[in-house]
Amino acid sequence: MSSSPGTQRAARRNRSIWLLLPLLCQAAAAETVVVSRELCNGLWVVPLAWTGESGTSHELTAVFDTGGSDLFIDPDGLERASGRRVQPGRTVRMEGVSAQGLEFTTFRPRVREMSHLGAALGKDFDVFLPFGAFDGRLIVLDYPAGEMRIETGSLPEPDGETVFSSRGPDRRPWLRVDFPDRARRVLIDSGSNGRLQLKRRYGLEWLHAPRVAGVSTRFDKYTIRRAARVRNPVRIANLEFDQPIVSLTSGTELMGVEVLKHFVLTFDGANDRVRFQPAQAAPVRMEPERGSGAIFRADPEGFFEVAHVHPGTPADRAGLRPGDRAVERNGVPVLDRGCRQLDEPEPATTRWGIDRGGRVETIELELVDIID
Numbered sequence: 001m002s003s004s005p006g007t008q009r010a011a012r013r014n015r016s017i018w019l020l021l022p023l024l025c026q027a028a029a030a031e032t033v034v035v036s037r038e039l040c041n042g043l044w045v046v047p048l049a050w051t052g053e054s055g056t057s058h059e060l061t062a063v064f065d066t067g068g069s070d071l072f073i074d075p076d077g078l079e080r081a082s083g084r085r086v087q088p089g090r091t092v093r094m095e096g097v098s099a100q101g102l103e104f105t106t107f108r109p110r111v112r113e114m115s116h117l118g119a120a121l122g123k124d125f126d127v128f129l130p131f132g133a134f135d136g137r138l139i140v141l142d143y144p145a146g147e148m149r150i151e152t153g154s155l156p157e158p159d160g161e162t163v164f165s166s167r168g169p170d171r172r173p174w175l176r177v178d179f180p181d182r183a184r185r186v187l188i189d190s191g192s193n194g195r196l197q198l199k200r201r202y203g204l205e206w207l208h209a210p211r212v213a214g215v216s217t218r219f220d221k222y223t224i225r226r227a228a229r230v231r232n233p234v235r236i237a238n239l240e241f242d243q244p245i246v247s248l249t250s251g252t253e254l255m256g257v258e259v260l261k262h263f264v265l266t267f268d269g270a271n272d273r274v275r276f277q278p279a280q281a282a283p284v285r286m287e288p289e290r291g292s293g294a295i296f297r298a299d300p301e302g303f304f305e306v307a308h309v310h311p312g313t314p315a316d317r318a319g320l321r322p323g324d325r326a327v328e329r330n331g332v333p334v335l336d337r338g339c340r341q342l343d344e345p346e347p348a349t350t351r352w353g354i355d356r357g358g359r360v361e362t363i364e365l366e367l368v369d370i371i372d
Contacts, residue, residue, distance in 0.1 A: 031151060031152045031153075032149050032150070032151045032152075033099075033100050033101065033102050033149065033150045033151075034100065034147055034148070034149050035047075035099045035100045035102065035148050035149065035150055036064070036147070036148035037146055037147055037148075038146075038339075039143075039146060039339075039341065039342055040063075040121055040122060040123045040339035040340075041121055041122055041123075041193050041339055041340050042190075042193035042256070042257030042258075042261065042342055043063050043064075043065070043121060043190065043191060043193065043257070044063065044064040044141065044148045044190065045061060045062070045063055045123065045125070045339075046061075046062040046063070046064050046099055046129060046148070047059065047060075047061065047062075047099070047100070048060040048061070048062050048097055048098065048099055048126075048127060049097070049098050049099075050081060050094060050096060050097045050098075051095075051096035052081070052082060052094075052096065053095075058080075058081035058082075059081075060073075060077060060081060060097075060126040060127050061077075061123075061124070061125045061126050061127070062099075062125060062126065062127035062128065062129045063121070063125050063127075063128060063129065063191070064129045064133065064148065064190065064191075065128065065129065065130060065131070065189070065190055065191030066131045066139075066141075066172065066173055066188055066189060066190040066191065066267065067131070067172060067187055067188075067189030067190065067191045067192060067252075067254060068128060068129070068130035068131060068172075068191055069130050069131070069132070069170065069171070069172060070110060070128075070130055071107075071108070071109040071110065071127075071128065071129065071130055071133065072109050072110055072111070072112040072114065072127070072128040073092065073094075073109035073110070073111055073112070073126060073127050073128075074111075074112070074113065074114045074115065074118075074125070074126050074127075075087070075088060075111050075112075075113060076115070076126075077125075077126025077127065078092065078111060078126070080126075081126070086111045087111065088111050088112055088113055089110070089111065089112075090110070090111050091108055091109070091110050091111070092108065092109060092111060093106070093107075093108050094107040094108070094109070095107070099150075102134075102150055104133075109127060109128075112128075112219070114128060114219075115300035116217065116298065116299070116300045117217060117219070118300070119298035119299060119300045119334075119335055120215075120217035120298040121339070122337050122338055122339050122340065123338065123339050131171070131172050131173065131267075131269065132171065132269065134150050134269075135269055135270070136269075136270055137150045137151065137152060138150070138151040138152065138153055138154070138155070138266055138267065138268055139266070139267040139269070140264065140265070140266045140267075141190060141260065141264070141265045141266075141267075142264045142265075143257075143260060143261040143262070143263065143264065143265075143279070143342065144264060144279045145264075146342075151266075154268050154270065154271055154273075155266060155268040155271065155273040155274075155275055156273075157273075158273055161238060162238060162275055162276060162277065163273055163274070163275045164176070164237060164273070164274055164275075164276065165272060165273060165274075166188070166267065166268075166269075166272050166273055166274040167185075167272045168185045168187070169185070171269070172187060172188075173187070173188040173267055173269070173274055174186065174187055174188065175188055175236070175237060175255070175274065177234065177235070177236060177255075178235065179202035179203060179204065179232075179234070180202060180203030180204065180232060181201075181202055181203035182202055182203075184198075184202065184253060186198075186253045186254055186255050187252055187253065187254040187255070188254070188255060188260070188265070188274065189252075189254040189255065189256055190256075190257065190260060192216075192254055192256030192257065193256060193257045193258070194214075194216070194225070194247055194256035194257070194258060195227070195244060195245050195246065195247060195255075195256055195258040195259060195286060196234065196241075196244055196245070196246045196247065196254075196255055196256075196259060197246075197247045197248075197249045197252075197253060197254045197255075197256065198246050198247070198248070198249065198253050199248070199249060199250065199253060200248055203232075204230045204231075204232055204246065205230060205231040205232055206228050206229075206230055206231070207228065207229045207230065207231055207243065208228055208229070209228060210226040210227055210228040210247075210248050211226060211227070211228065211310070211370070211371070212224055212225070212226055212295055212308045212310070213225050213226060213227040213247065213289055213295075213370060213371055214227075214289075214295055215295060215296065215297045215298075215307055217297075217298065222297050222307075224295070224307065224308065225247050225248075226247065226248045227245055227246060227247040227248065227289065227371055228245070228246065228371060229243050229244070229245050229246075229286075229371060229372070230243060230244060230245075230246050231243060233283065236255060236259055236276075237263070237276035237278075238276055238278060239262060239263070239276070239278040239280075239283075239284060240283040240284070241259070241283065241284045241285075241286065242283040242284065242285045243285070243286075244259075244284075244286050245258075245286050245289060245371055257342070258286060261342050261343075262278060262279050262280065262284055263276050263277060263278055263279060264276075264277040264279065265277075288369040288370075288371055288372045289369070289370050289371040290346045290367045290368065290369055290370060291313075291367060291368070291370045292313060292314050292315040292350060292365035292366065292367055292368070293309055293310040293312075293313020293314055293315035293316055293320075293365075293368070293370065294306050294308075294309050294310075294313075294315035294320050294365070295307045295308040295309070295310075296326060298334070298335075300335075302327065302333065302334070302335055303325040303326060303327045303334060303355065304325070304326040304327075304329075304334050305323065305324070305325055305326075306320055306321065306322050306323060306324040306325075306326070307322060308322060309321060309322060310370065313368060313370075314365045314366045314367075314368065315365055318363050318365060320354070320363070324354055324355075325354065325355045326352045326353065326354055326355075327353050327354075327355050327360060328351075328352065328353025328360065328362075329350065329351070329352060329353070330350060330351050331351065331353075346367055347367065348366065348367060349364050349365060349366050349367065350364070350365055350367060351363070351364045351365075352364075352365060
C-alpha cells in the first residue's frame with residue numbers, strides 16, 4: 001500500500017535530518033570493539049573519553065538508544081568536563097571523543113537537560129547516543145552475554161528467517177510485526193525498559209482490562225502507562241511470545257527491552273537490515289509485572305512522587321496517596337539506588353521512606369502481581 005504525500009514528506013524530512021547527524025564513526029583497526037558491558041535497567045551504558053583542547057582526558061557516561069534520533073549532552077556533564085556552562089538548546093563541537101578507542105570524526109551534541117532521565121534510570125549520565133552514533137558499522141546488542149559490540153562488515157539480504165528489513169518511517173530501526181487483523185512496523189527501541197507498546201487495535205483480545213502499570217519518562221514529559229496481558233500470541237521476528245503483556249500508547253509503537261533481551265540483535269544501518277538470533281527456542285512467557293500498588297514518578301530534586309495508587313493493594317492499605325513523596329528506598333536515597341539488572345528477581349518487600357511534613361516515616365510494602 002502506498003503512503004500518503006504527507007507521510008512521504010515526513011519520511012524524507014526525517015531521513016534528511018539523519019544525514020545531517022555529525023556522528024560518522026572512524027574505522028578501527030580491530031574488527032570487533034566491545035563498547036559496553038553494563039546494562040542499567042535494561043539500557044546500555046557506554047563509557048566515553050574526551051580529550052579536550054588542553055590535552056586533558058575526561059570521562060563521560062553515555063546511554064545508547066536505538067529509538068533515539070539526536071545526540072544530546074547534559075549541561076552539568078559538559079560543565080564538569082569542560083569547565084564552561086552552556087545553555088540548553090545550543091550545539092557544541094567536541095573533538096577527540098571516543099568509545100573504547102573507537103573515535104568519532106565529529107561530535108556535535110545539542111545541550112539538553114537530562115537529570116530527570118537519570119533519576120528515572122537510577123544512574124546519572126552525560127550523553128545520549130542515538131542509533132546513528134555508530135553509522136557505517138554493525139551494532140551488536142548481545143543481551144544474553146551482556147555485551148554491546150561494534151563490528152565491521154554487513155548483513156546478508158533479508159531472508160525473513162533470521163535477517164529482516166529494518167526500514168520504516170525514519171532512519172531508526174523498525175520491524176514488521178503481524179497482528180490478527182493487520183501488520184505494522186514497530187520501532188526496535190533499546191531505550192525503553194518496557195515490553196510491547198501498541199495502540200488499541202489490531203484485533204488483540206485482552207485477558208483483562210488494561211490498568212495503570214507505570215510511568216514512562218521521556219525527554220519532555222511523563223506519561224502514565226496502562227498495560228494488560230493479551231490472549232493472542234505475538235511473533236516477533238523468529239520467536240513467539242505467549243500472551244505477552246502489552247502497554248497502550250497514542251504515540252510511537254515499539255518493542256522494549258523486555259522483548260529485546262531474548263535476542264542477540266545485529267543492526268546494519270547502512271543497508272536497513274537487522275538480524276534476530278533468539279536466545280531460546282520455546283515460546284516466551286513474560287513474567288508478571290510486580291509492585292506494591294504505588295506507581296512512582298522520579299523527580300531529579302531527590303524524591304519519587306506517587307502518581308497513582310491501585311485500590312486494595314499494600315500501598316493503598318498503608319495509606320499512600322498521589323502526591324506523597326518517597327525519599328528513601330531500602331534505606332538509600334532514591335536517586336542513589338543504582339541500577340537494576342536484567343532478570344534480577346524482585347524482593348518480597350520494599351521499605352520506603354516517606355516524607356511526612358519534613359519527618360521521614362518508614363513504610364514496608366509487600367510486592368504483589370499488578371499484572372499477572
